[in-house]
Amino acid sequence: MGLSLFRSKNATMKRILLCLSAVSAALCAPVSAFATEAGRPAPVLLVSIDGFRADYLARGLTPNIARLALDGVGSAGMRPSFPSSTFPNHYTLVTGRYPDHHGIVNNTMRDPARPGAVFKLSDRAAVTDPFWWEGATPLWVSAQRQGKVAATMFWPGSETPIHGVLPDEWLRYDAAMPYSTRVDTVLSWLSREPGRRPDFATLYFEGVDSAGHEHGPDSPQVGKALEDADAAVGRLLDGLQRAGLKDRVNLLIVADHGMAAVDPDHAIELDKRADPNDMDVINSGAVAGVDPKPGKEERVLQALSAPMNHGRCMAKSALPASLHYGGHARVPAIVCIADPGWYFTAKGKFAGKGTIGMHGYDPAAREMNALFVAHGPAFRKGVTLPAFGNVDLYPLMARLVGIHPEPNDGNAATFDAALTPVD
Template structure:
């Protein structure tokens, strides 16, 4: 069944692509539950478009500000209570989980800010680190597997895609530039779809971040978040119109999801670490919702660890070996020795950091317990393989990867997902 949308002006603004050709390497072993590879005699798979709306909390769709997304959901599949992110519920860890099927503890992107004894420091603003494939090499992203089996791939700003993972990039990709508007991102994707058949991508990703930025700056219940929802949905309408014009809307499988939700977190809700411990005696790897501390040479870490693992107001701390099993977190060498997780609505900080943030305070955050209702993420799917008007129960985001390899007829790399848990969202002949 087709979705009808008002025609929108659609102009193509192609602005280049990068490519590379080395073959991928296998990911490290992890729990595997996935369908067998499709037989070679099967017809070519339908194109698959994976769209992330960063920070789109699952209940945002109920605000009535996302009509295009709501129409896709009505004619396709929606996780009624959302999709559960992996822990920690942060941007880079969860985007890489979605395209690898591995939890952050297994794929190595364990935080937006982290440290590695060989590679140094990693943060979202460190462009050299973000584009260094060695940070990402503990897993095999889906675009590598697709290219190894002769498919063309295209990624529009997906975290990880600008790194030379195992020496390889997607066939078409762009280094992240936050100044590129949502409409320009859509137009670039459509331009890639206008390539000659032999060059046209089969697996594609598209990334929007305005909703997340507004949530951080103003809080999830702000007018600014509502405006970002409207603007992002308009870009989705532009995409749908462009696919309709190309005769692709009924021939392409689309998955629209988020990496995490968003919680209200006023700046004054802060646990100040230097009021609890001698902060100069530790290597503070990260602060925020999930703080990470390592021993600093020359100082005794044991009393600091013992102090913070006592019951604390508005946060809970663990040695990495004692993190609750349900988080599936703590075994990767990049995970700091001591972790402190803030209660929902709070952050962990230092006096110096709070003084700096007064210049640009934030009102919303994520990274909390991934079972918290405020962290649950959007999941909508639409296309020839998906059922119509179907509501499905919540599921962990690691299951998206085996679903996608099934849709593309690809052999999955080792992963933590479970295809059987999500195959019910597909039509019987697509299972």
């Protein structure tokens, strides 16, 4: 995407303006029970290692992350929300809403309120259009409205003025930016004096996901990507140690989803099950979304919902309640879900490839389980939590940052056993 554009704002003036526009919220913002300095909560740093499957931690390639789990809080895994894809789940992590509730229902989607418009990751104009994001309020917006400082190092939605608010500090996504530069920038933010230091910050690494897609989750390339991500975490920990912040930052290291190995020949070809002239395939892969052409609804649904091996298609209104999906207008009329290891396509199979990797599957699939590790003054040592849904992370972070949470789908009690006692 070219050179990263660093956006530095006058944080003090911005917070004054935000507080003037929402005085009651700012004055009534709660004081965190985990305050450590000048009455302010310890900073919260949310680190996403995209595509880090929960069981990757057992491969022995990530000693820094493993040590944090042993010295802090680990888990059997964090279940993504459906579909287990990147943008829907990154937005769930910072809003506590299921994709069906916050509106980022897939990496590619349409909205009947904007005929002809398409949201897709390769379209920067669409990705930065507030229209798509304002079905929920991310934590950085709520934090700033309540007098806090927020900074984001690459997070879906953070380049967009959601409800008119951008983070105090943010960077335009640049996949070419070295991990070391990302880490050092975040360390520079956290090293500021209280009041200018972010109360909430994010950090993002994409390499594990990229290697998993291209080569499959069991490939040497994923192993190398895991080592690179762990080295970046090690650099972060060393920097926090030098700054005297190692035990004064609440660090959350998570992933948005896992990864499943896929044989390219394991394709379910939608255009061979229904007439391609009768339907628009909005998205494909582990999950497919199909909108029949007007007047073809019953015909397409009957054809696609016929029994098949390794997958199923159904009207969105018939999706299992456990998926929390299908009510939003952006969800296509027909949703198809493949079994792990299989995928839907309308454009032929992946040609000339060996094993690849995919996600997007039912969150109950073991391969979709995501990483969760927490360490810092708010957390006990040596705790391992059972698997939990990723909607639960938002109310925890709101509590740690010391703000009133927005309405959300999470369970604030999930982490009670992992938090240090409060006098």
